[in-house]
Amino acid sequence: MNYDVVIVGGGASGLACAARLVKGGKQLKICVIEAGDRIGKKLAATGNGQGNVSNLDMTAEHYHGGNSALVERLTCGDPYAGTKLFSCLFCADESGRIYPAGKQASALADDFLRQLSSEITLLTGVKAEKIISMGYGFEVHTNGARVEKSRFLVLCTGGKAQKQFKTDGSSYALAAYFGHSLTPLYPSLVQLKTQTEHIRTLKGIRADCVLTAMQHGKVLARKRGDVIFTDYGVSGNAVFAVSPYITDKHDVILSIEFLPDFSNEEIEKSIILHKKDGCEKSELLSGTLHNQIGRAVIKRSNSDNEKIICDTLKNFTLPVTGTLGFDYAQVTKGGIKMDEVTNELESRLIKNLFFAGEVLDVDGDCGGYNLHWAFTSGMAVADSILNRKW
Ligand SMILES: Cc1cc2nc3c(=O)[nH]c(=O)nc-3n(C[C@H](O)[C@H](O)[C@H](O)COP(=O)(O)OP(=O)(O)OC[C@H]3O[C@@H](n4cnc5c(N)ncnc54)[C@H](O)[C@@H]3O)c2cc1C
Known part of the structure; x- marks a missing residue:
């Protein structure tokens, strides 16, 4: 077909x-493969099935990868830009994350359909x-032995996160065929493997913390949220939130600050009261922290001194040893080099070839930034194509 x-x-x-091209009203013959x-x-599986499509805090620092000026221009105007593709209502939760009001991501896929x-x-x-x-455009050869011909081609094949969604990374080869190259690829928004010596007894326990990721004493990221202890290391929304800043780096150390809403003074006072009540050393944080976390902190501090216990609790360090990998990651860090595409996201190597979404070297923080990029980059490509001479 043509x-x-x-x-x-x-x-x-x-x-x-595709939706933006259709709304452009030019009666174009469009095919999605x-x-x-x-x-x-x-899309239907995003945001734990609720579809976190964007964020009220839409600033460039939430994106990583190439050509930050272009990414800023495409993403940082209106946080609700992508929601205009749909007929349903959207709203933000107290942390600024934007969802469809019905909190059902599958409804967005249904709406597109x-x-x-x-x-x-x-x-x-x-x-x-x-x-x-070809001279007139492109020939797309498919596994069904079909050949689709087209004047414009848009590669929206995603990255290599979670291959059960048919995103196993094999489709980067389609761009490589045209001479495009990739930056190194890393899993992002992903669980982290750490040394487990001090957290062996904590498997399955969740704690509200401030999580700081550091490399050689330099702070790479600091986020507040849940840390969940596991047999391989740590998971939870704070871990996902720091992961975009560290999965491409070595020698990273996580510092967990337990009880972030309490001062050292308050915590030390409580430990002293426990001592006065005749508490055993291992129970000095009983009731203040989850018992097992309290015991792990005291064991690691190797002391019954309230200052030393408090210092351990406020800076519980875990060296990062890796990630759970692409099969568990939500997005791919890295992709087709942004200096190989124009400000219209058209290939600098092949005319009328465009890219949008995660296939490009752009990844966002946890909180709706990746879908916002997918939507706004897809719409930008559509606008570029609509603006061509027809
Ligand atoms: C479990 C999970 C939860 C997530 N939650 C959120 C969230 O709440 N908020 C957020 O912002 N982001 C979230 N993300 C990330 C977000 O979903 C992706 O960044 C976004 O979907 C990328 O869009 P895309 O169109 O570039 O790629 P994808 O959505 O991955 O789409 C690529 C499509 O291309 C198809 N494809 C690939 N190769 C070929 C080929 N050769 N021929 C034909 N088809 C092909 C694939 O089947 C796939 O359908 C989540 C990701 C996961 C895995």
Whole structure:
């Protein structure tokens, strides 16, 4: 078949691009090729099924990767920009995270399907395996031995996080075929492996902490939230929040500050009261911290001195030894080099070839930044294509 635009990848960015192209009113012949059995499968799983699509605190420092000026221009105008693709209502929670009001991410994938199914060709269960640039545009060869032809091609194939969503990294080869290169790839928004000597007894316990990631004494990130202790290291929203700043680095140490709302003075006073009550050494933090965490802190402090116990509790360090890897990560850090695309996200190497979403070397913090990038970059590509001479 011949199309005006073929979009490879029916995830958040590809669907945003398609929806915007349709709304452009140019009656373009558009095809989305999606390897999965339905479109927007990962989108439907985001935010623990609730779809955290953006964040009120939309500033450039929440993004990592190449061409920060362009990323800032595309993302930092209106935090609700991506929500305008949908007909439902959206609202922000107390921490600024924006969700569909019904808190159901699958409704967003359904909305895309409603908008697009009668307007464009949606090929599901079809993987683009090879793309050839021809004089008139592109030929997309798929696993079904189909060949789709198109004037414009948009690669929205995502990264290599969570291969059950058909994002196993194999599709970077489609861009490599055109001479595009990748920055090194790392898992991000991911659980961290750490030394486990001091946390062996804490498996499954969750604590509200301030988590600081440091390298050679320099603070890389500091976030407040839950840390969950596991047999491999740590998980929880504070861990996900610091991970974008460290998974590409070595020699990182996590410092956990327990009881962040209490001063050293208050904690030390409570330890002294416990002592006066005749508490055993191991129970000096009983009732103040989860008992098992309290015991682990006291054991590690190797002291019954309230100052030393308090210092250990406020700076409980764990060297990072790795991550749980791409199968558990929410996003990929790294991707197609941003200096190989124009400010319109068009390839500098091949005319009329565009990229959007996670396939590019842009990743965001935890909290809606990655979907916002997927939506805004997909829409930006659509606008560039709509602005061409038709
Ligand atoms: C469990 C989970 C929860 C998340 N929660 C959030 C959240 O709450 N907020 C947030 O901002 N971000 C979240 N993210 C990250 C966010 O989902 C992604 O960054 C975003 O979906 C990227 O959009 P994309 O379109 O670039 O890629 P994807 O959504 O990954 O879509 C890429 C699509 O391309 C298809 N594809 C790949 N190769 C081919 C090929 N050769 N041929 C045809 N099709 C192909 C894949 O099947 C896939 O459907 C989460 C991620 C995960 C895994």
